Amino acid sequence: MTSNVRALISQTKRWVVKIGSAMVTRGGQGVDLDAIDRWAAQVHALRAAGKEVVIVTSGAVAEGMLRLGWVTRPTALHELQAAAAVGQMGLAQAYESVFQRHKMRTAQILLTHDDLSHRVRYLNARSTLRTLLTHDVIPVVNENDTVATEEIRFGDNDTLAALVANLVEADVLVILTDQQGLYTADPRKDSSARLLHEVHASDPALAAMASSEGGALGRGGMATKVRAAQRAARSGAATLIAAGSECEVLTRLAGGEEIGTLFLPDQAPLLARKQWLASQLHVAGRLLIDAGAARVLREQGRSLLPVGVTAVEGAFHRGDLVSILAPDGVEVARGLVNYGAEDARKIQGQPSHALPALLGYEDEPELVHRDNLVLM
Numbered sequence: 001m002t003s004n005v006r007a008l009i010s011q012t013k014r015w016v017v018k019i020g021s022a023m024v025t026r027g028g029q030g031v032d033l034d035a036i037d038r039w040a041a042q043v044h045a046l047r048a049a050g051k052e053v054v055i056v057t058s059g060a061v062a063e064g065m066l067r068l069g070w071v072t073r074p075t076a077l078h079e080l081q082a083a084a085a086v087g088q089m090g091l092a093q094a095y096e097s098v099f100q101r102h103k104m105r106t107a108q109i110l111l112t113h114d115d116l117s118h119r120v121r122y123l124n125a126r127s128t129l130r131t132l133l134t135h136d137v138i139p140v141v142n143e144n145d146t147v148a149t150e151e152i153r154f155g156d157n158d159t160l161a162a163l164v165a166n167l168v169e170a171d172v173l174v175i176l177t178d179q180q181g182l183y184t185a186d187p188r189k190d191s192s193a194r195l196l197h198e199v200h201a202s203d204p205a206l207a208a209m210a211s212s213e214g215g216a217l218g219r220g221g222m223a224t225k226v227r228a229a230q231r232a233a234r235s236g237a238a239t240l241i242a243a244g245s246e247c248e249v250l251t252r253l254a255g256g257e258e259i260g261t262l263f264l265p266d267q268a269p270l271l272a273r274k275q276w277l278a279s280q281l282h283v284a285g286r287l288l289i290d291a292g293a294a295r296v297l298r299e300q301g302r303s304l305l306p307v308g309v310t311a312v313e314g315a316f317h318r319g320d321l322v323s324i325l326a327p328d329g330v331e332v333a334r335g336l337v338n339y340g341a342e343d344a345r346k347i348q349g350q351p352s353h354a355l356p357a358l359l360g361y362e363d364e365p366e367l368v369h370r371d372n373l374v375l376m
Helices: 002-010 033-048 060-068 077-101 113-117 119-134 150-154 157-167 221-234 249-254 269-278 291-300 341-347 352-359
Strands: 014-019 052-057 105-111 137-143 172-177 198-200 238-243 261-264 285-289 309-314 321-325 331-336 373-375
Touching: 002 249, 002 261, 014 033, 014 157, 033 052, 033 077, 033 249, 052 077, 052 119, 052 157, 060 077, 077 105, 077 137, 105 119, 113 119, 119 137, 119 157, 137 157, 157 172, 157 221, 172 221, 172 249, 221 238, 221 261, 238 249, 285 291, 291 331, 291 373, 309 341, 341 352
Parallel strands: 014 052, 014 172, 052 137, 105 137, 172 238, 198 261, 285 321
Antiparallel strands: 238 261, 285 309, 321 331, 331 373
């Protein structure tokens, strides 16, 4: 069964790959250009196979510590931020130069957890990442440790990777670490511990198996990786935790090989997102649509374009949940709106190509994208 599931996983399109500090910096010895080169070659192979790849990288603080001559990870917030600021320069330069040698363009994206919990910034980040992927650019995402406060103390890039997987609606999250995967117990303390090849992310027994002890450079150990897999599963993404040092690990995972631990979600990505939208009780406004738009939504599962909207009610903002009503007043759907109420009124009934002239800027052509819309 495991091989069959992995074969299906290998056919998915959008992957988020998280690379840990120890992997990126040779355990704190400096950015490992050779390792990044190996991953770049594998990402190139994944791209050639039709996959889209987003990288979430750690290593800024570790690289900064090396450049500043610090032996142990500091605990003072200002020192952590200083190390991140120094290290981010070398980290970004390393990814850019190495991936360029493989004829791939990269883009640096720095995020905090707050960016992904604020509706407007969430949609802005989502639009940016989608645009980069459309233009064959590899986004390289890191937590913005330089300005983060609570995040740098309690956050971790495993969690960030899971949130990014949700943000870009990824099919698969790969977490590369210095362990082979999830064991029945901590293999550093229990010689009888067995590697688990396939688990369900919702299994409550997983927490007891995962150690919370991280390395000298990381934060949280296997426990944060299990929680990340559970977060990713909520949006329907499968998670693979594997050793980053494994030869050709990404291409072998993409080929369906049984490496590391596969965390299975309980439901498909689109279904999970739709159920989340459908469960929201509060709507910030209403969009009244014509009969043609209602028919397209119901029968073809299309996005809601401004041309089909006849009236806009409420004082909602970009990213708010709105109700979509047919001419008879029956609720057809709910969705996250791409424009605030003021702009929505300006473009209602208008074709998408007219939006830049009407608004003075160019954004998404849909008022509500089908990925953020659920029929009622």
